[in-house]
Amino acid sequence: MEAREWQLDVLKEAGTVGIGNAAKALSSMLCDRMVYVSVPSVRFVPLSEAAWIWGDPEAIILAAYVPFTGGLSGSAVFGLPEDAVRTFMRFMSLAAEVECEMYSIFTEMANIVVTSYLNALSSMTGWVLRPSVPRVAETMAGAVIESVLALMEHTNDSATVIDTTFSLEGGHRLLGGRLILVPDKMSLCGFLQAVEATYCR
Amino acid sequence: MATSVLVVDDTAFMRLTLKNLLTKNGFSVVGEAENGEDAVQKYFELKPDVVTMDITMPKMDGIVALKSILQRDPSAKIIVCSAMGQKPLVIEALASGAKDFIVKPFQPDRVVEALNKVMSGGSA
Amino acid sequence: MIEEIVRTGEIKVISREGCLTALGVGSCVALVLYDPGRLVAGMAHIFLPFSGNGHKSAMASSFLPAKFADTAVEALHAAILKCGASTGGILAKMAGGANLFDSFQGQALDVGKLNGEAVKKALSEMGIPVTGATLGGNFGRTVRFYLPSMRMKIVCGFSREASI
Numbered sequence: 001m002e003a004r005e006w007q008l009d010v011l012k013e014a015g016t017v018g019i020g021n022a023a024k025a026l027s028s029m030l031c032d033r034m035v036y037v038s039v040p041s042v043r044f045v046p047l048s049e050a051a052w053i054w055g056d057p058e059a060i061i062l063a064a065y066v067p068f069t070g071g072l073s074g075s076a077v078f079g080l081p082e083d084a085v086r087t088f089m090r091f092m093s094l095a096a097e098v099e100c101e102m103y104s105i106f107t108e109m110a111n112i113v114v115t116s117y118l119n120a121l122s123s124m125t126g127w128v129l130r131p132s133v134p135r136v137a138e139t140m141a142g143a144v145i146e147s148v149l150a151l152m153e154h155t156n157d158s159a160t161v162i163d164t165t166f167s168l169e170g171g172h173r174l175l176g177g178r179l180i181l182v183p184d185k186m187s188l189c190g191f192l193q194a195v196e197a198t199y200c201r
Numbered sequence: 202m203a204t205s206v207l208v209v210d211d212t213a214f215m216r217l218t219l220k221n222l223l224t225k226n227g228f229s230v231v232g233e234a235e236n237g238e239d240a241v242q243k244y245f246e247l248k249p250d251v252v253t254m255d256i257t258m259p260k261m262d263g264i265v266a267l268k269s270i271l272q273r274d275p276s277a278k279i280i281v282c283s284a285m286g287q288k289p290l291v292i293e294a295l296a297s298g299a300k301d302f303i304v305k306p307f308q309p310d311r312v313v314e315a316l317n318k319v320m321s322g323g324s325a
Numbered sequence: 326m327i328e329e330i331v332r333t334g335e336i337k338v339i340s341r342e343g344c345l346t347a348l349g350v351g352s353c354v355a356l357v358l359y360d361p362g363r364l365v366a367g368m369a370h371i372f373l374p375f376s377g378n379g380h381k382s383a384m385a386s387s388f389l390p391a392k393f394a395d396t397a398v399e400a401l402h403a404a405i406l407k408c409g410a411s412t413g414g415i416l417a418k419m420a421g422g423a424n425l426f427d428s429f430q431g432q433a434l435d436v437g438k439l440n441g442e443a444v445k446k447a448l449s450e451m452g453i454p455v456t457g458a459t460l461g462g463n464f465g466r467t468v469r470f471y472l473p474s475m476r477m478k479i480v481c482g483f484s485r486e487a488s489i
């Protein structure tokens with residue numbers, strides 16, 4: 001297998017175990033409702049196309065930005081489109097039997113979902129990956145992605161993006177969200193090596 | 202007398218969830234803290250029987266707070282309650298003196314059991 | 326009317342009639358330089374404030390002309406001159422520079438603010454007057470600049486709108 005192809009494969013596997021664990025956590029927070037996940041898409045996105053990672057750059061989303069450090073460092077973005085926010089928050093409130101301000105519920109949801117994703121990556125490498133406290137914004141998706149990339153330590157003209165989606169049944173339709181992982185380029189190589197060391201022995 | 206608990210977590214939602222759950226099960230939540238610094242200060246102010254400690258928090262994380270409390274009071278009973286269920290970190294927390302490590306999202310029974318066990322002198 | 330989408334790091338120029346659009350601008354700054362006399366306008370979608378510690382050579386690492394504020398202003402100026410603008414009558418309008426994420430510690434880097442400051446500094450060094458600016462806030466914006474009206478229209482979602 002070609003090196004680049006192999007790298008994509010490893011990142012795809014990382015995305016799969018990550019979103020799998022995140023979905024399990026999400027499901028348990030939402031009274032064990034079924035959470036569906038997509039196959040992750042791993043892309044090298046030029047900076048000029050970053051605003052379209054979500055789809056429509058003007059789509060209003062509720063997003064949590066979670067930078068993380070450790071053997072692998074980078075940024076995670078957990079987001080829900082405008083029309084899914086109420087349902088997710090209501091289900092989470094019901095499950096916990098707690099009435100609370102929406103941003104606080106969302107912050108904890110993002111913390112648990114992103115951390116669960118990182119826990120899975122941790123078990124692939126044996127490394128501790130430390131998420132920071134989620135920072136929340138409710139605005140256009142393009143603005144969120146662009147601002148997250150601007151806050152990253154190493155800004156190249158492109159970013160490696162592990163893009164995963166999840167959804168659950170809300171009423172008669174599927175309500176979906178996204179978890180996007182943008183690893184720091186500098187730490188990716190070590191991560192790939194560590195995964196190889198634990199997986200391919 | 203009811204067991205007194207200090208609930209430490211940065212989100213109001215999680216503090217409220219734990220407070221409801223514990224109160225319903227006969228515990229008395231005597232205080233809340235939203236970061237590690239706050240937790241250390243409130244611990245020595247309130248001297249609760251048990252602390253539930255989050256890890257990912259602003260200012261000072263829960264592991265640092267746990268170590269800082271245990272250094273001054275080795276008899277402190279602290280149960281970590283965090284989404285960070287990564288093996289090396291769980292080992293570090295328990296080795297540092299945490300009585301138990303509950304991974305979020307948790308089943309309510311798991312939390313109640315952990316507190317009862319700690320109060321009856323057992324450990325994880 | 327032609328609508329040119331100006332993506333992150335890009336520069337586009339129009340003349341006589343048309344629209345320059347930057348979609349979902351967050352901490353970036355959408356800067357427009359225009360010449361009212363010749364009806365030429367260009368937009369730069371600026372990503373970061375500096376191209377390194379004052380070393381222009383750091384630009385070599387980027388192929389995007391508007392990636393950094395300090396070099397983007399010059400590049401945009403050159404681009405509109407090339408399309409017929411006159412050195413004397415150039416004016417500027419800009420929007421963006423938001424800080425979307427509230428920070429608990431208040432110590433997080435405010436790239437949006439730095440971007441706005443870097444653009445203003447570059448403009449004043451080049452003697453280009455700013456006729457309208459809406460910067461900051463914690464929300465994204467879509468920015469459109471129209472010729473021949475020379476109006477900049479800003480949409481923020483949640484039905485917040487402005488025109489400068």
Ligand SMILES: [Mg+2]
Pocket residue numbers: 111210211212255256257258
């Ligand atoms: Mg927390």
